[in-house]
Amino acid sequence: MVDYSVKGQVALLEVNNPPVNALSTAVRTGLRDGIAKASKDPKVKAIIICGKGQTFPAGADIREFGQPPRAPWLIEVGDSIEASLKPVVAAIHGTCLGGGLEVSLFCHYRIAVKSARVGFPEVNLGLLPGAAGTQRLPRLVGLPVALDMITSGRHVTALDAKKYGILDELVAGDLINAAIKYAMSVVGKPLMERRLRYKQVPGADKAREVCEAAMAQVKRKYKGYEAPVECVRAVRASVDLPYADGIRMESELFKQLNASGQARAQQYAFFAERTVSRWSMPNGSYRTAKALPVKTTAVLGAGTMGTGIAVCLLSAGLPVILLEQNEKLLQNGLRTIKALMEGSVKLGKVPMEVAQKATTLLKPTLNYEDLKDVDLVIEAVFENLKLKREVFGKLDKICKPSALLCSNTSTLDIDLAATSRPDKVAGMHFFAPAYHMRLLENIYGTKTSFMVEEGANPYEIDQIMEDLGMPMGPFKVRDLSGIDIGWRITQEVAKSLGTTITKETKYLGGERYCGIGDDLYEKGRHGRKTGLGFYKYEKKGGKISTPDPDALDIIEAYRQRRGIVKCKISSQEVIERQMYSSINEGFKILEEGICTRPEDIDISWLYGFTFPKYLGGPMFYASRIGLQKVYERICYYHENFPLKQRDCKDLRRRGSSTSGVYTMYPALGVVINSYCD
Ligand code: CAA
Numbered sequence: 001m002v003d004y005s006v007k008g009q010v011a012l013l014e015v016n017n018p019p020v021n022a023l024s025t026a027v028r029t030g031l032r033d034g035i036a037k038a039s040k041d042p043k044v045k046a047i048i049i050c051g052k053g054q055t056f057p058a059g060a061d062i063r064e065f066g067q068p069p070r071a072p073w074l075i076e077v078g079d080s081i082e083a084s085l086k087p088v089v090a091a092i093h094g095t096c097l098g099g100g101l102e103v104s105l106f107c108h109y110r111i112a113v114k115s116a117r118v119g120f121p122e123v124n125l126g127l128l129p130g131a132a133g134t135q136r137l138p139r140l141v142g143l144p145v146a147l148d149m150i151t152s153g154r155h156v157t158a159l160d161a162k163k164y165g166i167l168d169e170l171v172a173g174d175l176i177n178a179a180i181k182y183a184m185s186v187v188g189k190p191l192m193e194r195r196l197r198y199k200q201v202p203g204a205d206k207a208r209e210v211c212e213a214a215m216a217q218v219k220r221k222y223k224g225y226e227a228p229v230e231c232v233r234a235v236r237a238s239v240d241l242p243y244a245d246g247i248r249m250e251s252e253l254f255k256q257l258n259a260s261g262q263a264r265a266q267q268y269a270f271f272a273e274r275t276v277s278r279w280s281m282p283n284g285s286y287r288t289a290k291a292l293p294v295k296t297t298a299v300l301g302a303g304t305m306g307t308g309i310a311v312c313l314l315s316a317g318l319p320v321i322l323l324e325q326n327e328k329l330l331q332n333g334l335r336t337i338k339a340l341m342e343g344s345v346k347l348g349k350v351p352m353e354v355a356q357k358a359t360t361l362l363k364p365t366l367n368y369e370d371l372k373d374v375d376l377v378i379e380a381v382f383e384n385l386k387l388k389r390e391v392f393g394k395l396d397k398i399c400k401p402s403a404l405l406c407s408n409t410s411t412l413d414i415d416l417a418a419t420s421r422p423d424k425v426a427g428m429h430f431f432a433p434a435y436h437m438r439l440l441e442n443i444y445g446t447k448t449s450f451m452v453e454e455g456a457n458p459y460e461i462d463q464i465m466e467d468l469g470m471p472m473g474p475f476k477v478r479d480l481s482g483i484d485i486g487w488r489i490t491q492e493v494a495k496s497l498g499t500t501i502t503k504e505t506k507y508l509g510g511e512r513y514c515g516i517g518d519d520l521y522e523k524g525r526h527g528r529k530t531g532l533g534f535y536k537y538e539k540k541g542g543k544i545s546t547p548d549p550d551a552l553d554i555i556e557a558y559r560q561r562r563g564i565v566k567c568k569i570s571s572q573e574v575i576e577r578q579m580y581s582s583i584n585e586g587f588k589i590l591e592e593g594i595c596t597r598p599e600d601i602d603i604s605w606l607y608g609f610t611f612p613k614y615l616g617g618p619m620f621y622a623s624r625i626g627l628q629k630v631y632e633r634i635c636y637y638h639e640n641f642p643l644k645q646r647d648c649k650d651l652r653r654r655g656s657s658t659s660g661v662y663t664m665y666p667a668l669g670v671v672i673n674s675y676c677d
């Protein structure tokens with residue numbers, strides 16, 4: 001796990017634990033023994049720690065979390081590195097993260113190749129750097145940089161790391177040769193001043209203001225997440241306490257976070273993200289599939305989704321032809337795309353060069369003929385089957401045979417696209433905002449509006465769901481997506497069922513139908529785009545939402561028309577009805593074989609709805625509550641409310657079983673629920 005060799009007068013400790021050289025027990029032991037061996041060897045004048053293969057160690061071995069901890073502790077290994085009487089140089093390439101960066105901070109010197117990146121991503125796993133990182137980084141770089149890196153988890157380029165003072169030198173060419181040369185050049189220099197534990201944190205006099213500002217910022221930016229808050233506390237200890245006490249406090253906070261449900265959920269999400277990328281279908285898998293080359297693209301419709309999809313494609317450096325039905329709408333779309341690109345640059349999500357290049361990559365048109373050479377078309381016109389069939393008919397005639405014709409439809413059957421090339425037709429369902437959400441495809445939405453029908457206030461529901469950790473409540477999301485879109489979708493659903501929706505429609509396709517959205521639609525309240533929806537906004541297309549008494553009046557008038565007596569719905573019930581219907585749907589999806597693993601569903605929610613990672617995803621959340629309890633509550637709502645919850649055999653089977661152990665992620669040791677297969 002750690003290869004030991006001596007090159008001239010330099011001992012080389014090469015961590016060899018593919019794929020990312022994680023600091024497993026064996027690696028920690030190897031490093032400790034390697035340092036001891038090199039210290040005793042009179043030939044050796046300096047020591048280098050580096051990684052074999054792809055990278056310097058990218059952190060602690062996450063698979064060991066949740067298992068009984070085993071010595072030697074990383075911090076003890078670090079202490080022995082720092083105490084070495086021979087200079088120790090970290091030679092960094094790839095990603096030097098978490099415990100890897102901590103190891104390097106125990107070394108007396110750090111050099112790296114330009115392509116390397118360093119960072120403390122522990123916060124993304126619900127943790128803080130637990131091997132002195134929170135005490136040593138501030139001593140090296142000061143509080144502002146340390147707080148930013150530790151609370152954001154961001155990866156820092158080697159160039160920036162050099163600027164901050166994390167790296168002593170950037171090297172070109174062969175890293176090991178450069179490291180040997182560098183190590184020999186520091187032999188004999190005093191080591192005391194290189195040992196971070198003895199340093200004072202620079203700018204300590206401003207600690208109070210800086211830490212209080214950081215605390216306020218993380219509470220706002222990472223609302224609901226425990227780890228960023230504890231990261232700030234731990235970093236602050238680097239100023240307030242002597243080194244040894246700071247280490248004790250870091251260790252306490254680490255243990256506290258590690259025992260929390262949030263860390264479990266975030267670590268589950270880390271592995272779930274990687275599990276779902278290993279997809280497998282009857283006709284192929286991630287191993288066998290080969291991506292088709294896409295060099296040119298077209299987007300049809302420059303509304304909410306079309307503009308967002310265009311920004312996505314442009315941000316990936318792809319040329320986009322944007323087609324609309326008339327010049328005015330086309331120009332509107334171009335303005336929106338420009339504003340979205342500028343916003344992305346401001347937020348640091350898209351580099352300025354990419355945004356500038358985008359202006360040359362975007363070609364507006366009203367003419368389908370311009371699409372004849374594109375490799376990929378994404379259609380985002382109104383949700384109307386007749387219109388979409390017409391559009392696909394035209395595309396089929398004009399586009400080259402190899403072109404992929406995709407629809408961003410929310411609900412329509414892709415098989416109805418009616419082209420001569422069904423093998424080249426696919427659904428490509430983006431989530432709004434398309435340039436931000438990582439999910440392409442959908443799982444079933446919510447049935448929350450029923451609760452408003454019965455008496456709940458949409459603003460209270462949004463607040464409850466936001467308090468649970470959702471970045472936006474379901475009604476803000478509906479305003480963002482467009483109430484008109486919901487309206488068009490239900491019109492199409494009704495049409496496909498051979499019926500029409502009227503003011504009196506109470507059931508559609510056997511499910512309870514709520515017409516509040518229709519009433520808002522008829523009053524021109526289409527959501528953010530019109531400045532009015534469930535909320536009112538500061539302007540058309542605005543983002544600042546305020547509750548609107550007019551919307552409540554429309555809802556109340558609707559209830560009266562339907563003879564619905566308003567009743568009070570508790571927060572717990574809001575959460576249960578919102579979450580459990582989605583969980584039930586999740587099990588339904590598993591039962592129907594649409595997805596094969598709970599991770600697929602959870603990742604859809606994490607990416608598509610920005611579900612809080614610290615809850616893991618709805619399926620993980622369900623397993624924490626207990627499937628038996630979830631099932632009982634679903635049965636209760638099914639029996640006591642007119643809401644039609646689809647009964648799911650699979651959840652019933654899992655929910656009612658009492659024996660067996662269902663381990664969703666064995667390596668984490670997360671024993672989640674009783675499960676009998
Ligand atoms: N421990 C165990 N396994 C890890 C790991 C880790 N720290 N990091 C990555 N892996 C595994 C992945 O699960 C994956 O395994 P499979 O192929 O079996 O799925 C494999 O390594 C490759 O990972 P990626 O697919 O993510 O590869 P990538 O090249 O896209 O990314 C990476 C590499 C940037 C290192 C990314 O894996 C990553 O961000 N890893 C997590 C790093 C991290 O969080 N480190 C801190 C850990 S906590 C800590 O160190 C602090 C402490 O004090 C306890």
Ligand code: NAI
Binds near residue numbers: 391
């Ligand atoms: P939108 O109403 O904002 O935009 C549709 C655009 O298509 C309009 O600008 C319209 O002028 C244009 N258009 C209509 N006919 C056209 C034609 N023949 N040729 C070119 N352009 C034409 O609608 P939105 O929200 O962008 O939805 C588009 C599609 O995306 C729909 O199928 C919808 O179901 C789907 N969708 C919507 C989501 C949302 O959150 N709004 C999410 C995911 C999918």
